[in-house]
Amino acid sequence: MQELLVNALLSHTVNRAFVFDNYTWDPDGPDYSVYNGKLIPSRIPHSAIISGPIIGSSWPPGDPTPRSVSREYFERVCPHPLVIDSYEINKELRLDTSVPASVIFDKWVDRLNSVRDPCVEIKRSSFQIFEIWLFGSSRILSLWPRLSNSPILRNFSWSPLVLQAYAQNAHLFDSPSRSLSFLPSYLRPSNAAPISPAELHNVEPLLTPDQTNPVPGLLALHIRRGDFADHCAHLAKWAADWNGFNKFAALPDKFRPPPDGGRGHTTEENLQMYMKRCFPTIEQITDKVRKVLEEQHSLYGNSRELKRVYVMTNGDKEWLEELKAALMKVKRWEAVLTSRDISLGWETKPVAQAVDMLVGQRAQVLIGNGFSSLTSNIVMFRMLRELSPEDTRFW
Numbered sequence: 001m002q003e004l005l006v007n008a009l010l011s012h013t014v015n016r017a018f019v020f021d022n023y024t025w026d027p028d029g030p031d032y033s034v035y036n037g038k039l040i041p042s043r044i045p046h047s048a049i050i051s052g053p054i055i056g057s058s059w060p061p062g063d064p065t066p067r068s069v070s071r072e073y074f075e076r077v078c079p080h081p082l083v084i085d086s087y088e089i090n091k092e093l094r095l096d097t098s099v100p101a102s103v104i105f106d107k108w109v110d111r112l113n114s115v116r117d118p119c120v121e122i123k124r125s126s127f128q129i130f131e132i133w134l135f136g137s138s139r140i141l142s143l144w145p146r147l148s149n150s151p152i153l154r155n156f157s158w159s160p161l162v163l164q165a166y167a168q169n170a171h172l173f174d175s176p177s178r179s180l181s182f183l184p185s186y187l188r189p190s191n192a193a194p195i196s197p198a199e200l201h202n203v204e205p206l207l208t209p210d211q212t213n214p215v216p217g218l219l220a221l222h223i224r225r226g227d228f229a230d231h232c233a234h235l236a237k238w239a240a241d242w243n244g245f246n247k248f249a250a251l252p253d254k255f256r257p258p259p260d261g262g263r264g265h266t267t268e269e270n271l272q273m274y275m276k277r278c279f280p281t282i283e284q285i286t287d288k289v290r291k292v293l294e295e296q297h298s299l300y301g302n303s304r305e306l307k308r309v310y311v312m313t314n315g316d317k318e319w320l321e322e323l324k325a326a327l328m329k330v331k332r333w334e335a336v337l338t339s340r341d342i343s344l345g346w347e348t349k350p351v352a353q354a355v356d357m358l359v360g361q362r363a364q365v366l367i368g369n370g371f372s373s374l375t376s377n378i379v380m381f382r383m384l385r386e387l388s389p390e391d392t393r394f395w
Helices: 001-011 071-079 100-114 138-148 159-173 228-237 268-278 282-300 317-330 349-362 373-384
Strands: 032-034 038-041 082-084 120-122 215-225 310-313 333-336 362-369 392-394
Touching: 001 100, 001 138, 001 373, 100 138, 120 138, 138 373, 159 349, 215 228, 215 317, 215 349, 215 373, 228 268, 282 362, 310 317, 310 349, 317 333, 349 362, 349 373, 373 392
Parallel strands: 082 120, 215 310, 215 362, 310 333, 362 392
Antiparallel strands: 032 038
């Protein structure tokens, strides 16, 4: 998502229409791909996940930028675009850790402003303009002042489909009397009338980040399992850093890659340190939750007691039952819930992670995974909302 946002920011900065495509797993294969032995959609329209100017809604009054358009529309009206290889600009900058993302961004602004052709396309076989090497380091933070003040992010919203899925499960996170006050009536479960296609596919932002008030008493935990066991070990071998948007200076939990690892090798001590921060055990999880509860009490006393836990996870049911039992020994929560407990229809299962992100975005306190882009998306919105940094934590 962050790459999408920054590319849209670049288009907006040079006063060009941003071209968006589907969220794509496999661009050339069938409609469904196989992942972990299960069928998943190969292509999901972005309008099923997000809304706002980034996918074609109107810009704020007075903004002259052309509206964003779909790839199909672009190909119809621009059959012969000017094609630019990203290496032309990025070749000396992309892997230089001393070069902030803002420098690369400004180089592209200058290049695009020099183009007279109305249609520009980045060569599909070339490197991305903004790569994982930027988003996986603090280099990306140099763009935060521009991104955080842009309508790209200020007018961002989750899609009506995601908001509807949240509404159907809102009673799990908050009291029914206030949990749905921010939603239009047609997205609430009490609405008896079927939702029209125009309402479900509305790209105008319905819930911008500044409207996502925290849910009192809700603690959200992001705990990756499954493939993250190998992934976390891989990160240790390459001395990987946290995702850049998890490294805001104001956030209390810090991480610095060890100096004695990398290039495919690590020590046993470093490996265990990475696993604790990336793939924590149940004991490590409960220890961290206890610590955060103590620090929250020191900060706020009893005025902001955490009462419910929601675990964003892909863990299996048996492990999650063990985790729930362990968390209930930390304190008597009103409820301990996980991603496995929410109700999703066939339309919303492919966007389940977006529903989780909205929950994490609205949690009173978040404990996330610093190596995860999903956590960093949530952190980005929490920082935009100017929630207290002490309420955003990491393993």
